Amino acid sequence: MHDSAENPERPSAASAEQADRPAYAVIDSGTTRTRLRVWQDGRVVWESGRQVGAARTASEGTGPLTLVLGELLEAARQHATLRAVIASGMITSNVGLFEVPHLPAPASYEALAAGICRSELPGLGEIFFIPGVKTLPGDHENVRHENVYGDVLRGEEVEVVGLRELLGLHGEVSFVHYGSHHKLIRTDDRGLLGSLTTLGGELLGAVLGHTLLASGTAALGTLGPLDLDWWGRGWAAAEQGGFARAAFSGRLAGQLLGAAPEQVTAFLLGAAAQQDACLLEGSAPLVLYGHASFTGPVAGRLRQQGREVQVVGPERSEQAAALGAVRLFERIAYA
Numbered sequence: 001m002h003d004s005a006e007n008p009e010r011p012s013a014a015s016a017e018q019a020d021r022p023a024y025a026v027i028d029s030g031t032t033r034t035r036l037r038v039w040q041d042g043r044v045v046w047e048s049g050r051q052v053g054a055a056r057t058a059s060e061g062t063g064p065l066t067l068v069l070g071e072l073l074e075a076a077r078q079h080a081t082l083r084a085v086i087a088s089g090m091i092t093s094n095v096g097l098f099e100v101p102h103l104p105a106p107a108s109y110e111a112l113a114a115g116i117c118r119s120e121l122p123g124l125g126e127i128f129f130i131p132g133v134k135t136l137p138g139d140h141e142n143v144r145h146e147n148v149y150g151d152v153l154r155g156e157e158v159e160v161v162g163l164r165e166l167l168g169l170h171g172e173v174s175f176v177h178y179g180s181h182h183k184l185i186r187t188d189d190r191g192l193l194g195s196l197t198t199l200g201g202e203l204l205g206a207v208l209g210h211t212l213l214a215s216g217t218a219a220l221g222t223l224g225p226l227d228l229d230w231w232g233r234g235w236a237a238a239e240q241g242g243f244a245r246a247a248f249s250g251r252l253a254g255q256l257l258g259a260a261p262e263q264v265t266a267f268l269l270g271a272a273a274q275q276d277a278c279l280l281e282g283s284a285p286l287v288l289y290g291h292a293s294f295t296g297p298v299a300g301r302l303r304q305q306g307r308e309v310q311v312v313g314p315e316r317s318e319q320a321a322a323l324g325a326v327r328l329f330e331r332i333a334y335a
């Protein structure tokens with residue numbers, strides 16, 4: 001799923017004294033969107049974002065992203081004295097501004113910090129780029145049977161570092177992120193153990209926007225309180241016949257049973273969640289974050305099964321993304 005609207009700048013009432021205290025500009029640039037958050041005094045004090053990401057640089061070059069980042073950094077410097085600019089996500093890929101090779105899993109937090117690359121970019125200045133993590137094919141210690149081709153992630157590594165600290169987590173913990181792609185990230189006290197990714201969010205978006213179901217469903221951005229009964233029906237339908245059959249059953253529910261567009265959409269969300277149930281396997285405690293139409297209902301099902309699970313809302317997960325990047329940078333800055 002993709003953000004459909006620009007987020008307005010979110011400044012805090014920063015005093016002149018606060019503006020003089022060192023801060024970090026943390027860039028999170030993904031496939032479709034780039035965000036910049038200013039981290040100071042243990043919190044995000046200013047943030048803004050634009051609808052420019054790796055998908056656009058792949059077709060138009062780096063010019064649009066460089067221009068946007070220049071504007072965001074200029075605005076950030078009006079709110080704080082920046083000690084460093086730190087970037088993660090698809091901005092470190094081959095269609096980003098500066099490619100940084102993935103580190104192989106298991107990747108310790110020390111290795112992630114040591115893998116940070118510094119580059120001086122025209123018009124932007126000095127930026128520190130955090131590497132992503134790859135799970136190698138054939139590594140049976142870190143790759144499950146349904147992940148025989150391996151996996152990659154960029155950006156989630158900083159999120160889980162921040163979430164572990166914010167939530168006070170210890171030992172092995174698995175994180176499941178529901179977004180454009182649905183991802184499982186396995187961690188422990190030493191680092192990232194491996195990941196598993198599906199096309200869940202993009203697949204659902206394609207079904208809702210580019211198939212016959214488009215006329216009988218509600219746009220996700222306009223969806224009110226989720227109908228959990230229909231969400232559960234969608235889960236059951238996918239469990240019985242797979243996602244493709246469940247998706248068509250959503251159309252039949254509207255035509256033959258008179259289900260409202262909001263109910264059909266809830267049905268399809270449940271079906272999409274069940275299709276990615278492989279992300280929920282294992283015995284480690286789970287932390288779910290991302291799209292609330294997945295995290296809340298999935299957590300409810302897991303708790304009924306006796307699983308240990310937490311749900312993290314968007315504000316806390318955004319804070320975690322900035323915190324994780326800063327913590328990894330500080331491991332090298334203060335080494």
